[in-house]
Amino acid sequence: MTDQRFDKSRLPSRHVTEGPARAPHRSYFYAMGISEDEIHSPWVGVATCWNEAAPCNISLNRQAQSVKQGVKKGGGCPREFTTITVTDGIAMGHEGMRSSLASRDAIADTVELTMRGHCYDALVGLAGCDKSLPGMMMAMVRLNVPSVFIYGGSILPGKLNGRDVVVQDVFEAVGQHQAGNMTDAELDILERVACPSAGACGGQYTANTMACVSEAIGLALPNSSGAPAPYESRDQYGLASGEAV
Known part of the structure; x- marks a missing residue:
């Protein structure tokens, strides 16, 4: 934290942090170990889609910690919260497909509700x-409101017989198996190595494409989308994003 005292007279968080009438609100904040200086600083929501549904989400919680460090370095008070995801790679091919597109609006709605409800x-x-x-x-x-987007990063390719393999190879292998051109054992080996780490599907599919879009339209810091999810170098972008916002 810095020693700077912010003028919060025009910030949304003034509605929950400033003045005698907000003493009950501040009592909740003290219960969470938030200091007086932090209470009177700008409040920054750090929203993640972290969950254990799929590898694309699994590293977001770790990456959020570097964002919070950046917010603190910039003199703000970070407040982490999560929302849902429905991941296409898991949801496709069955009734779960009906949940996928609707999840996009649910994510937007829940992040907006949290931000407005808590005056971040x-x-x-x-x-x-x-x-x-x-x-x-x-x-x-x-x-x-001032906002910075961060992509969680792509998954790394797997290795099989000296070549890179990704989840697309597994989908194609299902067809080969159904055609009788691949054995159960061969399919079993491929599915175990194609996705070796955290991260979104390894290819120019929707996640990696939208990550490029986030930089192009100015919501993400330049070059922040490129590093794969497992790379600890991603933390520098989290730190920079938190400080920038």
């Missing part, structure tokens, strides 16, 4: 898969 002044949003990237960006545009 700014937002850093982390997302990792097809519908969560646009959902998070939709929330930022609706809210019209």
